[in-house]
Amino acid sequence: MKVNVYVTLKPGVLDPQGKAIHHALEGLGFGGVADVRAGRFIELDVADGTSDADLEAMCAKLLANTVIENYRIERP
């Protein structure tokens, strides 16, 4: 079973990489971009029937640093 995990910086946490990407987009002539936030996408191939609790624990214990990041789990 493929599970997608999206790790993103919490709102309010400065994202210098997102800002640099934003500037680069503007440099390429793409106007009208209000903001860019960069995150991480992790694809897990887990055993069928892996519990939500286990997936939550994987995110909270390792995949995201919950001091600065939020995560979202997307199951098929």
Added chain:
Amino acid sequence: MKTAVIVFPGSNCDRDMAVALEQVTGRAPAMVWHRDTDLPDGTDFIALPGGFSYGDYLRSGAMAARSPILRAVADAARRGVPVLGICNGFQVLTEAQLLPGALMRNAGLNFVCRTVPLKVENSQSLFTASYNAGETINIPVAHHDGNYFADAATLDRIEGEGRVAFRYADSVNGSARAIAGVLNDAGNVLGMMPHPERAIDRAHGGTDGLRLFEAALGVLA
């Protein structure tokens, strides 16, 4: 004094740390591999060195914080054994939740590598007792992810408890409240981005780092 340096794949300041510890204690530290599950018996000082453990995969320090030896380090820290994390070692200590906050990409996105002035904020800790509060010392930094972040409540709390050991006197990496080094609540764990082990010999260009080791290792000059 029995000291130990934890070595991860990708550590690159472990030997500099060993030189500093041996210079001050007269005894070479144990070099403890990340897969080990125990520290040598009687270890009474632990150093987590700088470098790029596990290639900074996932987040700086994230993998190292989950390595087998970190359980032993956390147990020792809870027993009150002094633990010093420098640079990547600081990142590992925050990832292991032995220190509050997180270290993010430098605000300027550049790798910063130069000697910077630091203001000593707390001169009462076991690591900083050889400095004077408010004194400015010069210590090299070399990092890409040194931008200290914690939420406002945490920052207020650690400042109120005197747990900010050092602050940058200049703008370096965008750290919240210019924090360069943080103590745990018991005061026996210090994490800092600057490298005191690179300032222990006149040939380094300065010896301001030496006093940290002298204080922490109980050989106050």
